[in-house]
Amino acid sequence: MAEYAEITDPQLQERVRARYRNEIAVLRSLGFRQLACGLEALGPYSVILRFPILLLAYGREVLVFLRPLRLAVANALLFHTEPHAIALCMGMGVKIYSAFEDRTVLISSSFETHLKPRPGSSIVRLSAFPSIEKAWEVHRDQVSARVAQGNVALTEVAFRDYVAMSRQEEDLAQDR
Numbered sequence: 001m002a003e004y005a006e007i008t009d010p011q012l013q014e015r016v017r018a019r020y021r022n023e024i025a026v027l028r029s030l031g032f033r034q035l036a037c038g039l040e041a042l043g044p045y046s047v048i049l050r051f052p053i054l055l056l057a058y059g060r061e062v063l064v065f066l067r068p069l070r071l072a073v074a075n076a077l078l079f080h081t082e083p084h085a086i087a088l089c090m091g092m093g094v095k096i097y098s099a100f101e102d103r104t105v106l107i108s109s110s111f112e113t114h115l116k117p118r119p120g121s122s123i124v125r126l127s128a129f130p131s132i133e134k135a136w137e138v139h140r141d142q143v144s145a146r147v148a149q150g151n152v153a154l155t156e157v158a159f160r161d162y163v164a165m166s167r168q169e170e171d172l173a174q175d176r
Contacts (some may be wrong), residue, residue, distance in 0.1 A: 001170060004163040007037040012064065012074055019062050020076040020089040026132045027087050027094070032078035035086060036159045039064060040166075041072035060091030079157035083143040086162045087136075094132050096139045097165045101152035105165050108139035115169075123169055 007013055016037045017024065024034075042050065047069040057063060062074040076089040088095045093111035100106070108126045117123040126142060129135035147153055154161070 001167070003041045004166065005039045005041070006159045007039050007074060012039075012062075013037045016062050016074045016076050023089040023094055023132065024076055024078065027078045027089075027136075030080070030133065030136050031082070032080045032085075032087055035077040035079040035157065035162070037074060038077050038088075038159065038162065039072050039074050041066055041070055043070065045069045046071040057091055077159065077162055081155075081157065083140060083147070083153055084155045084157055085136075085139065085143070086157055086165070088162070088166075094135065096135055097162065097169075098139065098143050099154040099156075099161065099165055100146065101154060103168070104146075104151070105168055106139065106142055106146070107169065108135045108142075110135045 007016065041064075045068060047065060050071055057073070064072040064074055066072055073090070078087045078089070079085065080087070083098060085096050085098045088097070092113075093109060096108045098106045102122070104122045104124060106124045106126070109128055110130070110132045112128045113125075115125075117125055124142075126135075126138060129138060143153055
């Protein structure tokens with residue numbers, strides 16, 4: 001399981017903002033605001049164990065190398081309050097998360113993923129969309145539809161809430 005940390009190093013924050021400048025600009029135009037820069041670190045020796053992935057990600061992701069030989073990816077996080085959502089900028093595109101009181105997590109993205117929720121999972125992953133704008137439009141509509149059906153959307157938009165949703169996604173997804 002990955003470890004998550006909020007980035008406090010100003011130089012690394014600047015690298016993240018520079019890499020995701022275009023995605024951040026689109027999200028800001030949609031009403032999102034800066035939440036944090038986050039670091040997702042894989043386990044010890046992941047640089048060696050995930051070397052092929054490292055080669056594919058080089059240039060697309062902001063990579064950080066920790067001890068002992070740990071691979072970490074730095075990302076930008078933004079939030080929206082109408083409806084409440086957290087957007088994650090990553091090398092493949094943008095993921096948008098919203099959580100509900102029943103522990104359901106709605107996830108939209110601007111890219112295809114091989115991860116699929118397991119049967120009975122509380123993760124609802126909408127199909128990939130061709131743009132950030134379209135992903136947000138459909139995500140927003142789905143949140144509204146769920147709320148109209150009586151589901152209660154959570155209104156927390158802190159870094160810890162992103163971590164909780166991301167961990168839930170890791171636990172309840174499969175890559176088979």
